[in-house]
Amino acid sequence: MVDESSNAPPDPIAAIGAPQEQNLAEILSEVEAVGSPGLQVPLLAAGGLVKHFGGLVAIDHASIEVAKGSITGLIGPNGAGKTTLFNLLSNFIRPDKGRVLFDGEPIHQLQPYQIAQQGMIRTFQVARVLSRLSVLENMLLASQHQTGENFWNTWFKQKQIAAEERQQREHAMTILDSIGLVHMAHEYAGALSGGQRKLLEMGRALMSHPQLILLDEPAAGVNPTLINQICDRILTWNREGLTFLIIEHNMDVIMSLCDRVWVLAEGRNLAVGTPTEIQTNAQVLEAYLGQ
16 A cells, blocks of 8 residues: 655545545546656546445545556455446446546436447447357347337338348347457357357447446456467457456566556556556555555
8 A cells, every 4th residue: 555644756546536526537637747748638537536345445435547548457355446446437336435437527426327338338348148149149138229219110111120130130240250259149149158158248348339348357366278269369359349347367468558547556546557557556556466
């Protein structure tokens, strides 16, 4: 844990952790003021997030930002609050304090499905699939803004609905082909291995054409071959313009994928930097690697 009583120079992380009423421009201007000029406007920015569970402070004025087009990592020891932070960013849990901005707009008052509709999708540590539906049906469920969602349209716009359904099936099959699951399109999703379920969850996220995907431990419990496949897909999608924020305990995955890494410890920001900087950070080595 960082000693707050030290005379160290102001930390950009602390600057981002600003009062609730701050807007994005104010947050970024404070970061530049402490030595980060020319900071790219982030796709996702959160500051001053706090979450209590009873008497436990799970997240303590934590902040994070994700630049558009980047692959950003979030690491920390077990119990550091990484998944809780994901839940706050996606509003699966409401913060007690703090502000979350996505694409420059506040989202911390929105419902999770509204955040997803705006283009920020998250996955889970344990991949969530509908086991008794087929792999293809799981994919199709993620499609948004379909004409057939309106009851009256099912009577008066049947041709349009049929055309959309064909397009969605083609789109889903293209994604399944890209993640190596097209041969299992008509199998029950419950028949997939853990790694295949994670690929399905990632593929399903792409069905909604997101701008940002929050991945919660995509390599956990996955065999090395599938880990490589998952990493290859992340890199490919990133080159195509998709932004990622990734929680991962596998340091090889984080260090090989990420442009920037944020470190949490005891619910608070500990460090932020490039993978090389994080690997040589003494505080991170002590708190995260036990050295």
